[in-house]
Amino acid sequence: xxxxxxxxxxxxxxxxxxxxxxxxxxxxxxxxxxxxxxxxxxxxxxxxxxxxxxxxxxxxxxxxxxxxxxxxxxxxxxxxxxxxxxxxxxxxxxxxxxxxxxxxxxxxxxxxxxxxxxxxxxxxxxxxxxxxxxxxxxxxxxxxxxxxx
Amino acid sequence: xxxxxxxxxxxxxxxxxxxxxxxxxxxxxxxxxxxxxxxxxxxxxxxxxxxxxxxxxxxxxxxxxxxxxxxxxxxxxxxxxxxxxxxxxxxxxxx
Numbered sequence: 302x303x304x305x306x307x308x309x310x311x312x313x314x315x316x317x318x319x320x321x322x323x324x325x326x327x328x329x330x331x332x333x334x335x336x337x338x339x340x341x342x343x344x345x346x347x348x349x350x351x352x353x354x355x356x357x358x359x360x361x362x363x364x365x366x367x368x369x370x371x372x373x374x375x376x377x378x379x380x381x382x383x384x385x386x387x388x389x390x391x392x393x394x395x396x397x398x399x400x401x402x403x404x405x406x407x408x409x410x411x412x413x414x415x416x417x418x419x420x421x422x423x424x425x426x427x428x429x430x431x432x433x434x435x436x437x438x439x440x441x442x443x444x445x446x447x448x449x450x
Numbered sequence: 451x452x453x454x455x456x457x458x459x460x461x462x463x464x465x466x467x468x469x470x471x472x473x474x475x476x477x478x479x480x481x482x483x484x485x486x487x488x489x490x491x492x493x494x495x496x497x498x499x500x501x502x503x504x505x506x507x508x509x510x511x512x513x514x515x516x517x518x519x520x521x522x523x524x525x526x527x528x529x530x531x532x533x534x535x536x537x538x539x540x541x542x543x544x545x
Contacts, residue, residue: 324488324489327488327489327490327491328482328484328489328491330480330491330493331460331462331480331482331491331493332462332493333462333463333464333465333476333477333478333493334464334465335493336464336476336478336493336494336495337464337476337478337495340467340469347467347469349467349474349476351476351495351498351511352495353492353493353494353495353513353516354491354492354493354494355490355491355492355493356490356491357483357488357489357490357491358488358489359485359487359488359489360487360488361487396488398488403515405494405495405511405513405515406495406511406512406513408474408476408498410467410469410472410474414472415472415474415498415500415509417498417509417510417511419511419512419513419514420514420515421514421515422515425515425519426515426518426519426522429518429519429522429523430522433522433523433525433526434526436526436530437526437529437530437533440530440533440534441530441533444533444534444537444538445537447537447541448537448538448540448541
């Protein structure tokens with residue numbers, strides 16, 4: 302039983318070690334290189350894109366032990382041997398993560414100097430507006446209903 | 451584990467880009483959340499430092515989309531609260 306537990310524990314530890322580089326990749330988003338693009342040269346202009354980057358992730362592991370399932374050969378009332386009990390256990394590991402980026406501004410280096418042009422994301426604004434107004438209308442409708450009743 | 455180890459705010463300067471006599475150094479700010487079972491990073495550009503003829507000028511990077519999103523959220527929240535207060539006052543006044 303102790304051997305099985307140790308084996309499962311070492312397997313879980315090994316998996317956690319394997320996931321560590323994945324976690325390091327998530328933290329690599331904290332570098333300025335992730336935010337600012339490589340300069341793109343077009344004629345006399347050099348353009349750099351500045352983006353907002355968000356990334357996150359996590360993992361977890363677990364294990365459990367229990368009495369072994371009685372085998373088909375086993376007669377009712379017959380006790381399960383210690384070796385069979387030792388094999389009854391399981392463990393698992395899982396994780397997930399993701400990252401997203403959104404352009405915030407364009408930096409233009411040209412003959413007339415350096416300019417920072419903000420990026421206006423109309424879709425995001427429209428979605429935020431629709432969500433905000435829908436919520437507000439729902440609140441108002443409920444309030445009106447409550448005041449009438 | 452201390453809170454300082456879990457939450458970190460870093461302001462970092464990136465690789466400078468030199469075009470003729472102009473040197474542009476990008477700056478970014480990152481919020482890092484480190485947990486034993488995972489992590490989270492939010493990195494955003496804050497400004498660029500422009501050096502020309504031994505004079506440096508800082509150009510802030512404004513996230514217009516985020517400002518408008520927050521403004522919309524705040525406006526609708528305030529309007530909802532005001533409307534709810536008015537409705538409750540009207541209900542109290544009724545005989």
